[in-house]
Amino acid sequence: MFKKPVIVFEGIEGSGKTHHIRNISTYLKKKKIDFIHIREPGGNINSEKIRKLILNRKTNFNEITDFLLYMASRNENIKMLKKFYKKKIILIDRFTDSTIAYQHYGFGVDLKLINYINRFLLKNFKVDYTFLNIVNKTNMIKRLQDRKKLNRYDQFSYKFYDKVQKGFLKLARKNKKKYKIINSNLDISYNQKLIIEYLNKII
Numbered sequence: 601m602f603k604k605p606v607i608v609f610e611g612i613e614g615s616g617k618t619h620h621i622r623n624i625s626t627y628l629k630k631k632k633i634d635f636i637h638i639r640e641p642g643g644n645i646n647s648e649k650i651r652k653l654i655l656n657r658k659t660n661f662n663e664i665t666d667f668l669l670y671m672a673s674r675n676e677n678i679k680m681l682k683k684f685y686k687k688k689i690i691l692i693d694r695f696t697d698s699t700i701a702y703q704h705y706g707f708g709v710d711l712k713l714i715n716y717i718n719r720f721l722l723k724n725f726k727v728d729y730t731f732l733n734i735v736n737k738t739n740m741i742k743r744l745q746d747r748k749k750l751n752r753y754d755q756f757s758y759k760f761y762d763k764v765q766k767g768f769l770k771l772a773r774k775n776k777k778k779y780k781i782i783n784s785n786l787d788i789s790y791n792q793k794l795i796i797e798y799l800n801k802i803i
């Protein structure tokens with residue numbers, strides 16, 4: 601049980617995290633529980649501009665430029681996140697773990713640098729709980745094929761996403777009390793129930 605927790609949904613492409621965070625939003629609205637919901641990269645006018653720049657298929661920035669832009673996008677959210685910190689439940693679709701999983705485990709960006717900038721940006725703002733959604737190769741590929749539009753980060757090799765997912769799992773295993781791993785290869789309505797059950801334990 602946390603006071604107005606910060607809850608993050610993480611996972612690679614096709615892991616169902618956006619579906620589940622939306623489902624939770626609907627649930628909280630029905631219950632008339634106050635919350636805010638943002639995504640990263642993105643979340644407000646300025647960071648959505650940065651999102652477009654990074655994810656545009658014509659972009660070919662190198663991995664450090666991408667990293668700095670993800671951080672710039674986060675920086676544009678910090679003021680608002682701090683304003684509501686511990687005043688409202690905060691739901692975030694991807695956050696600092698995505699930076700570690702994609703930029704460090706995926707692209708090899710120095711972990712100390714990532715941690716340093718995250719600490720500089722976040723100060724006392726802390727994530728309370730993370731739902732990590734995992735998906736197998738077949739389902740990931742199928743779900744990406746079903747998407748009408750693919751962005752620049754939807755088009756890497758499976759080997760890349762596998763490294764990223766293993767990175768997410770490393771983070772989750774280091775701090776088991778703060779993570780719930782959701783096996784998104786299982787039935788979606790089963791997972792919806794499971795997540796709501798956990799949500800009710802932590803809010």
Ligand code: TMP
Binds near residue numbers: 613641698700703753
């Ligand atoms: P989305 O499509 O789930 O909104 O995510 C967009 C992409 O951004 C996704 O491929 C993961 C990537 N990403 C990073 O590489 N680093 C980060 O810090 C964040 C927040 C996202």
